[in-house]
Amino acid sequence: MKQIPVSKLNELFTAISGERTLYIPADDGSGQARFTKWHDGLELTKKGNTVRSAKDLFFPQIENLAAFRVTGKEIAVLESRETGGPFVLFGVRACDCRSFEILDRVFLSDPADTYYQDRRENGLIVTLACSRPAETCFCGNFEIDAANPGGDVTCWMDAERLCWRANTERGEALTATLPMLEDGGEDAVEAQQAQTRAILERLPLRALDLAGFDREHMLEIFNSERWADLSESCLGCGACTFVCPTCQCYDIQEFHTGKEIRRFRCWDSCMYSDFTQMSAGQPRPTQKERFRQRFMHKLVYFPNNNEGVFGCVGCGRCLQRCPIHMNIVKVAKALKSNGVMSIGK
């Protein structure tokens, strides 16, 4: 375990950013936190979590895949990959750190998505343990320990010091380049963990009953009458999707710049009316089916295909950002309370 006084954070960040790009959660113009490229003097936010999740650094909202230039009968394929170089992502919370494992299952399964893979290989993750969970936090339901997150390095911060623990070889290698880190900090970490865990135990959403969201009950859940009322006031916007650390759907579109055809991909949302639209039409014709898709994916389909791992990390962003306050917690509770999945009860 290493430590450094909070007053020397700028020195630490300067050293980290020497050979790589550093991103830290900092306050933006609206007073909310977002992962921002560090520059001298940029301060770490005091907010609990960023509005946009850390997935943005590995799976950006928009990216160019390739470009095509047509000259007569010749078509030239131009590489337009912008994967950047090595970077350090500092201040990732336990929930977002788990989301990378979920995204990996999608993007790194054969055949790997090389755009995502490049960023994963370039990115070194420094997590920051939570000390002030929000009432909307429910990561504990997914066996995530907010007081002891993973990543290449784990940090804990209180008013006086930042404690630093390398977890991987890459984390050790980074630590070796940071001579300002001093030995110690174990006691401070233990004290903070005890304090945080006492709060985690009091979180209102700490104990969701997620038994029964499995293959056996898939059709029963799919056919539940509750989808109609749960989705009735859904606006069909993509706020939940775009702040979600695990939503991974994207669309590929092309754009004629006048000189060439640029093929890009951008985030998509199953809440949108043209999501997976095909020549035969829209397979999910009303908001009810679109809404159901989002929650079936996270609560049933994803765990079915991934050894029971839910497609949710309990970060609570959708709870805070949905314009009508409908969210995965309300959906899971409503489905359970309606007498479905009796085996799980």
Added chain:
Amino acid sequence: MQERLKQKAVELLENGGADRILGWKTGEFFYDLTPAVFTSSAEIEREFVFSAFSGANLSKYLIAESRKGGKVAAFLKPCDSYSFQQLLKEHRILRENVYIVGVQCAGMCDMEKLRARDCDGVTAVRENGEKLVAETLYGERIVDRKDVLLERCTVCKSKKIVAFDELIGEQGEEQDLGRFAEVERLEAMTPEERYAFWRGELSRCIRCNACRNVCPACSCETCIFDNANSGFRNKAAADAFEENLFHIIRAFHVAGRCTDCGECSRVCPQHIPLHLLNRKFIKDINTFYGPYQAGAELDSPSPLTDYTTADCEPSAVLTRGGNS
């Protein structure tokens, strides 16, 4: 107030005044209310909430609800009633299928503002006159209600309920709390400063479309930006300026119809002050065509869709101070 609304809802369901009730439904916390349709007295008793967090404007839901057969009763706050009346004016709501209960409003609260006042981890709030008593995971906090009002409520344009079948609470009046002050501040900037301001604000847009989808004035069945055949569908920006244009185009599209209900800014996950674009148009319309409030009247002509010989010349924009 909540008890009077619940009583009214039950009464309407039981005496046949309405088949369905549109209101706000309880959530996991005190603040996460969801617009909902209630069909039984039991549901009303159990789940109906009207509180300082009933900010959601229910009027847009009436476009669909008024077409579902039977009669739907809806509770509308003063600003919601302007949106409702504007939708009536645009023939988007079938009036005969709707029963409106107007509800007076003391201003709605903004959870983000509350959290910012040392109330993170807030699990419950009691209203105690002008104070809010918040229980948080980190102790009890007392805040002034006026400090955590939604932006639109701090400059509330009107306490008047402009369309209703019956009222709960007092009828109110239009008022001037200086809602154009922020627009004036932007107008006083140099074009470069203003450009930088909007580029900064709009750079945070994630194109989630929450502003558009919540907006009562955005009631097209299929938005051009969702229509694959339009040639304009884009889920993300091809370049950094495109998001900016989306909002500017949307503001033009709702100009003259936007009632300044403030829902766009309330729902924006990125806290972009979108209402300022709309308010600029409202202010300009007032300047060029005389005072006009969308939704205030059912049958008055709308300045942008009406022509009179007294209308200002387009050149008026150019002559009112150069760069503004």
